[in-house]
Amino acid sequence: MTNQKLDTPLSATEQEEIAQFYEERADHLELDSFASNTVLTDDTQDWIRALTGSGAKLIVGPRGCGKTHLMRFAYSSCKENTESPFAVYTNLNRYYRLEPLLRKRPDAIGMFYTWVLSNIFIGLHQALTEFSARQCIDIDINLLLELDVEKVRDIIGTLEQSRLFSDTEDELATRLTVDRTKILLVRAAEAIGRRRIVLFLDDAALTLTPEYLSHFFDIYRALKAARIAPKASVYPGTTEYGPNFHAAHEADSVFVWKAVTDENYLAFMQDVGEKRFPDVKDLPVEIRALLAYAAFGVPRSYMSLVRSYNKFRKSSSLSTTPQGLLNRVIELFCSEKMTEYLSLREKKPQLATIISAGAVCFNKMVEDVAEASQALADSSTRQIFVGIVSDGVDQKPYVSRMLRMLEEVGMIYRYPTVSHGDRDYIRYVPHLAALQDRRAFTRKGSYSPKLSIEMLQRADEKHPVRRSISTLIGSQNSGNLGLDLPNCLTCGTKRVEGAKYCSGCGAKLTDESSYDRIMGSSLADVPGLTEWQRKVISNSDSVPKTIGEFIALQDRGTALRTIHRMGKVRATTVIAAVEEYLEEYLS
Template identity: 25%
Template sequence: MTISFTLRTEDLTLDEIGKFYVDTKHDRENIEFLKSNATGLLIGSRGTGKTMLLKIAEKELLDKFENDHILPVFVSFSSAALVDNKEDIFKKWMLSKILFALQGQLKKVGLLKTKNIFSFLIGKDSEETDDLAVQISKLINKLEKSWKNNQTVVDNASPFVEDVDYFKELLHSVCEELKIKYLIFLFDEACHNFLPKQQREFFTLFRDLRDSYICCKAAVYPGITSYGTFEMFHDSIVKRVEKDILAEDYVDKMRDIIERQTDDRTYNILIQQGELLNSLIYAATGNPRVLLKSVYEASEKLTSLKKTNVNSTIKDFYRTQMWNEYTKLGDKFTSYKEIIDWGRAFIEDKVLMETQNKNSRSNNEEFYDKQTIYFIIHKDAPELVKKAINILEYAGIVVLHTEGYKTRGGIYNRYQVNMGIVAASTSELDLSSYIIKLRRGLSIKVVTEYGANSVAFKEIDQIKNNINFENGGIDLQTLLDRNIDILDIYEYQKKEIKKEGFCKLIDILNSSEMDLQRAHLIGPVRARNIYNLSMNALLEYIIG
């Protein structure tokens, strides 16, 4: 039997999530925060476990609902990039999605005895409440298909998804009728796939929803979020999810993550080569998804763990794969392409070079026995530099270690470069041993400093006029124009449907399943499978 890792929390049920979750002190603090009635943001790069924490908070609140009467409602906006915002009805789509997520949760816990949530307004089902539910359901469906052939949505929505006060009044009725103490909305994929205008609209709604019955939490990425008039540190509590590689229990907890996704035999194969496994754990720099991917590759699909394979995996994974994924962000966020490219050059040509110099000091130099993966940037550095660093955070290339770090009279942010990337940038042959040495000598006191006017930033002036943050969201058209070769279907199927003119995702998604059946050997079942795979490929790429 082939064993593999589950890399995304979305692929797990709540019960499976409970089995896979590994509790750490930091994660426990974040979960308790998510379960509290304080408005807040959970910030972290891709693969750091934001969705896992939201789902664990949801599970624990549901387990205690009968006693505490606090109802969590998990809301995903993963299909936001498909919603046409031309008619300025994005807020209605968000409120509609929230309403139906709440209705679904009430049904799951057995609290909704009527057909739909609107019955709470008059105390019973009626033709009027049925019409409201159908109307809003149709609105969601139309909006999420509005990208097709530039369709224009005629909006006849209810006031409950037009006006926040009406919306809150409905939620108050629900809470009072069902004796719910308060609702906690847990927004996943909150806005990284929104256009900047949509992001600002979301955070305005996020702030406006707050009251005695409603609390909102959102998982967000660093670097690509426009908050508008929402002030992160005044309008909410901000928590970060990254795991500390210097923590005493770091290795044990990361091993636990692996153990929970393997059987005893497989796990024993991995831990028999303890130091090799540890080198992969340190290289991942606290990112569970990166860890699982790299371990799977290095262990030849979880069958063995050899030094040669570990070293080649570290080199390929951190020198090639991670940087390739980062560079592809320029295709996803086209308006940021130049700043994305600048960020890569800054890390590879400046930061990593200085890091290597510091890590190879001779015995007569200061800190000769210390190692570093850290650099600091002055708080008054150019805004484009800060944006570039934030996008590097989003990709997991760097991690914010300390905010507001004071040294030599200046205020800096301290960042750490992914340890695997630091190792892979060297000329070392035995990268696994190098990583262990790097971790043993690691000191947060050894940093490379970049002041407000560092010469390392001089190239940023050449691109500042080319960056348009207003258009910095997901480029949906670029995604729709992707070749169908990315689909996980047989080559002969790709060949046959290409013959019928279905060469890009948009060709398939603009067609019907009946159209796809024109292709040789493509029947109703395969046509539906191909259509669903195309939509999943699009959403998967958007989610990241």
Template identity: 20%
Template sequence: MNEFYLRTESIKADEIFDLFVAGKEDLNIIKALRSPEPCILEGSRGTGKSFLMRIAQQEIDASENTCVPVFLSFNVSSLINTDDAHQFYHWMLAKSLRALLNALKKKGFAVSTFSAGLLSRDEMDDGEAIERNLEKLVKEFEASYKSGASVNIDALPDIEEVKEAIQEICVDNGISRVYFFFDEAAHVFRPEQQRQFFSLFKDLRSPYITCNAAIYPGVTYFGDSFEPIHDCLYKVIERDIRDPGYIQYFKEMALKQADQAVRDAIINNADLFATLAFSGGGNPRMILKTIQDLPKFNSSNVDQMLKDFYRTKIWAEHTALGEKYKGHKSLIDWGRDFLERTVIPTLQSYNETRKQKRSEESSIYFWIHKDAPETVKEALRLLTYTGIIRKTDASIRATRSELGARYEVKYGCLLSLFANPHSESKDFYQTLSVKKYVEFGKSHSAYSSISELSSAIEDDEKFVTSVQAMMHRPISVLSMLSKWQIEKLQQAKIHSVEDLYRKTEADLIEHIYGVGPARARVIKNAVAAELLEYLSG
């Protein structure tokens, strides 16, 4: 089979529009990215966040000569390691200014002496000299991982000077707006970097500046100063396999990249293509990857591909995250075990029972109680990052009117377990019902091995260092706790986060009057939520 583009970075600028399929939701996202309001675009790995931002950038560039789009990636952010507490913020600012000056130069816009002076505190008034200085600063930050050496940022302007300079540049050149497109917004397993990114994102807001950023679901920490509901347009890339135009959308996407032999195979084997497209659960990279790796377009090869990819490869990628990010390893491994050994077998059993009863209903959905341990929720968030599951609803009522979140397991992960996946797919898909799901309560037995945070964290020096300061903070920093709960804890001589961390739910129930199982779980979840932010961070 021919080679497909699986990453936007591989696509040349003049080819990107030729590969674009204009789905309704895609057009809505692009409209938001081109609006004056800042926009956050959320999507799992391989869903096309970078691609849509590139489309928006090029549309602005082509149709609005009074606007300047600036596209930059922070994908090397994990290399930043200096003794500057705000190192990531300063690196991002320097990199953004360098990219802006480069974009202005390409469009032939001038930078006045006054604006140049605002962009540098070392009294430089030459735009090219400032750009070289910023380039040097960025390289020093990116080399800091080797030695942890400090970087001299004396010449870097503060944020108000930056906004004033950009306004001056816009007025002088008749520019109505500068659009920053931040790809790989912040390293997903370094929460402190994410908090600094969203501080910059908010700080840059002005009548002349719009910021857009791509983020991952589940593993993004906005910090205290940024509120997604109030501070931006929030868009999510979701391609539901139940949507009427789903197959046609992905068929057009594949045909745009396919050579003649693959085009003919897709057109002449519509059912086989539908099986592959549904299995990918709306993820373009997974769908194109499975088509690309087929030796021949027939049912036996499709069956084998589904088994290889959705039984093995997709899980191996998730597990590999644990090897790369040690602080999350136990959470990542537990999440995989929970899905493979508990959720999916339960769904299989449910579907088989419904089939035996000749009930035309099947499910790829499961529900988790809102008061499940925080470590369980974190493990599920990591599964949404890799795209193995998708949260479809944040708060729905299940049995006994209890509230919880509903998730969708990747269609291919269930389908691949059939002996003959392709021949089963049509009936399985047609009987899917989002109203049918298996439930896991707040104290399910599968949680026992991960419910205490201490069992979910590698006891290594890196983690100890990263949470040490947090452990000594007062319990009043735990935003999930009510004033009454904080007072009760203090009366029980529990004053710091560490004091609370070392107490079990049973300890809280025994020693604090008025605290039963439900409140004990809320209190323990509060401390777990705070500490989980510092994992590997």
């Protein structure tokens, strides 16, 4: 009797966990649903006007703050309104697949140019297809754009798999130039009666490959034209633009991270929650407000916090109070946030010491601000700011890099510098969830959600908590900040900062590949898998143990379905979780 695999339905718990993992991301929303899922405040409308208006723009914000959502909403809006410009959207988050080329191919930079322009062409083809259909215009798109879209897709696949071009692909790649791309963009816009073009380049920070990043901004600058306005999304603080691109002159920066100090902050965040996750209305009003503040201006975090609260509420005993659930949710969220930050040490091992010092700095910021805030419980102001002596930041590149890394992941929010006496202070607000976790907005020895909300809504103290870097990370840490450079991979000689060749053997010095490192990690440890999936994958002899081996399989679904009770549906969710993890981890 044959052992038949049954595609057992997902349990309710599995469905909930998978939904939580995907629904928080704008990439997984259908374009038609963006209008109903977007909160149009004055801020949002300003951001969308910047996206659809003329001129090059850099859309700046940490992970999860809504950059992708805004770009896709703007794209959808342009498609619906014939008075708007022609919009092209492309996402560059798979750039990390080209990282191995830097160590294998002398023409890696040229291949990167081809990859970027190929992705823009795919986005152009898709946009022209959708816009012409929406306007009921009959266009021979392949004739208009000259190049075969499927062959361009093949070029992208070849590059992402580090294979050599075929003769056909090599000939096609030579035709993918910046000048031709600009001509095709204008030609497509004219075909549907639009004069201007906005080019949305999402996930353009390319944080793991600074070698590519500077060249990306060369492409960005070259694409600018009277009728073409490129818009790229980047991270605050850590995006390295390269020597040829001066961000302040080449493009306007649009900061899309909602500040907790904005008067309409609470209303904005709660509107986001209600549109993307209607169940938020079932939460107590005070809990809703405190979770919104704990999200620190990041919509994805707010949805995650709400889902987590609902999950704990369903699984907890009847005696558990809303306050107890809130404390548990925020504690878990803070732990996960710090884990996410510290994971940067694996992505960027040369910055491991700087990142570790950043964790010390952040925790000390939270501790000192929380203490100052508690002292104001019976006053009429709040304290959420820390001011760091600017000399200790501006004149110390490693300290500056440390703070910028904290900004990138949304742990601290930078505000304009202020003066006090003869000193200037750079102001930051540390993550409000961490401050809530330290009971910053309550009296010592007691806790009241009502008081916490009242304190969070007060006016700010005139002066921040003033600190120097040495008091935040300790004089020893301050003196030890530096890069963690790997030894020469050929002979093991200790590496000298700035050196391009080994002082021992003369070999060219290269860094360990982040891509290769993640490919060697355990498949069962991928976030987004259910506990059952982790267990059966770990115990299976027929499924590869590492992510790299799994990705290399020609038919991953068949391999997964050799596991008992792993049918098509569950196998699909595993494959999707792995791909999502790679894109998130290496973005």
